[in-house]
Amino acid sequence: MCSTRIPCGGCAAEFRTEFGTRYPNSRVAYASKAFVNPAIARIVAEEGLGLDVVSGGELAVARAADVPPDTIYFHGNNKTPEELEFALDYGIGQIVVDSFHELEVLDAIAGERGVRQDIMLRLSPGIDAHTHEKTTTGILDSKFGFSIETGDAAKAIRQAMSAANLDLVGIHFHLGSPIFELEPYELGVEVVLNYLTQFKEEGLRLEIFSPGGGFAIGYVRSEPPPQIAEYAESITKYTSRLCEELGFGTPLLVVEPGRSIVGRAGVALYTVGGIKDIPTVRKYVSLDGGMGDNIRPAIYGSEYEAVLASRMSAPPAEVVTLAGKYCESGDVLVKDITMPVVEPGDIIAIPSSGAYAPSMASNYNLNGRPAIVMAKDGDARLIRRRETYADMMMADVF
Numbered sequence: 543m544c545s546t547r548i549p550c551g552g553c554a555a556e557f558r559t560e561f562g563t564r565y566p567n568s569r570v571a572y573a574s575k576a577f578v579n580p581a582i583a584r585i586v587a588e589e590g591l592g593l594d595v596v597s598g599g600e601l602a603v604a605r606a607a608d609v610p611p612d613t614i615y616f617h618g619n620n621k622t623p624e625e626l627e628f629a630l631d632y633g634i635g636q637i638v639v640d641s642f643h644e645l646e647v648l649d650a651i652a653g654e655r656g657v658r659q660d661i662m663l664r665l666s667p668g669i670d671a672h673t674h675e676k677t678t679t680g681i682l683d684s685k686f687g688f689s690i691e692t693g694d695a696a697k698a699i700r701q702a703m704s705a706a707n708l709d710l711v712g713i714h715f716h717l718g719s720p721i722f723e724l725e726p727y728e729l730g731v732e733v734v735l736n737y738l739t740q741f742k743e744e745g746l747r748l749e750i751f752s753p754g755g756g757f758a759i760g761y762v763r764s765e766p767p768p769q770i771a772e773y774a775e776s777i778t779k780y781t782s783r784l785c786e787e788l789g790f791g792t793p794l795l796v797v798e799p800g801r802s803i804v805g806r807a808g809v810a811l812y813t814v815g816g817i818k819d820i821p822t823v824r825k826y827v828s829l830d831g832g833m834g835d836n837i838r839p840a841i842y843g844s845e846y847e848a849v850l851a852s853r854m855s856a857p858p859a860e861v862v863t864l865a866g867k868y869c870e871s872g873d874v875l876v877k878d879i880t881m882p883v884v885e886p887g888d889i890i891a892i893p894s895s896g897a898y899a900p901s902m903a904s905n906y907n908l909n910g911r912p913a914i915v916m917a918k919d920g921d922a923r924l925i926r927r928r929e930t931y932a933d934m935m936m937a938d939v940f
């Protein structure tokens with residue numbers, strides 16, 4: 543793969559404005575799983591966003607970039623004791639607890655350190671957000687969150703409120719991603735807030751309320767996403783109304799966009815190599831990247847557009863399939879797309895490649911992961927150099 547160019551999108555500010563003007567006590571926490579490295583984490587902090595991390599590695603990047611720890615939310619369904627210790631030692635704001643085991647381990651770790659740790663609980667509200675089955679997370683059959691339906695959520699809330707060294711300050715849910723509809727958010731807010739009223743008398747403090755992330759972006763022209771303003775309108779309207787009706791006041795509303803911050807900002811560039819024409823069947827155009835730098839088409843059947851970047855004004859001419867260079871027949875980035883006549887050496891650009899492409903990249907076939915260039919207003923700077931063969935052997939022991 544040639545490189546991924548990540549210009550700094552204006553979406554961070556748009557999220558802040560759209561949520562902040564409608565619901566001033568809100569925070570946008572960038573979901574770093576979409577893609578993070580120190581340069582991106584710095585921008586996130588400069589833009590005044592919080593950070594959602596799901597591993598010690600993401601937390602280490604946040605620390606390397608001096609992200610204020612009190613703006614960090616630590617998610618994940620199986621944080622290790624070492625990761626929890628790291629988080630407590632860094633003084634991170636909230637740990638979003640996802641299992642009974644984690645509640646116990648975290649309580650013990652906080653006790654050993656003589657500290658009290660603020661936590662949130664991730665609930666599973668049993669709502670289908672109509673995403674790909676591999677990216678839906680709010681339904682009953684999910685590894686994430688305490689299920690409302692099974693009674694686990696009630697048990698976890700009571701256990702968290704009585705934990706010796708933990709302060710339950712908020713509730714989180716995340717339905718999946720990308721979510722192209724507004725109704726799942728509205729339903730989620732309604733179901734979860736209504737559910738929580740029964741715990742008010744028992745002392746539940748809802749200082750923070752988070753309906754997660756999952757805001758969709760445009761990958762292909764035929765599936766436009768809602769505007770950020772529309773998501774903001776739905777979520778803030780339902781949160782304000784229900785919190786007022788149910789007596790929860792105005793908790794801090796935390797939304798966690800990931801792909802909608804970096805997705806459209808990333809354009810993947812590939813160089814064309816071999817071309818194989820199978821008359822009446824298919825014409826394969828092979829690229830110098832593929833599933834190692836963007837696994838989404840292979841695992842989710844995700845669709846992308848592509849353009850011939852080296853000759854943008856060339857007229858459309860034929861239907862081709864853009865294949866990767868990895869040793870898998872399923873390594874196809876874009877199937878059956880109309881393109882101009884493509885030649886070896888041409889550059890193909892695939893837009894909307896900023897999220898869950900570099901962050902899910904692998905060294906399969908021992909191909910190095912691509913360089914990443916940040917670009918804005920005609921300036922460009924490298925924020926990740928291309929991986930070398932030596933890099934790929936760095937952890938190996940001879």
Ligand SMILES: Cc1ncc(COP(=O)(O)O)c(C=O)c1O
Nearest residue numbers: 573716719755756798799800801
């Ligand atoms: C808890 C949580 N928050 C936020 C996100 C971000 O989703 P997206 O990048 O689609 O906005 C995810 C994605 O898996 C998530 O699990």
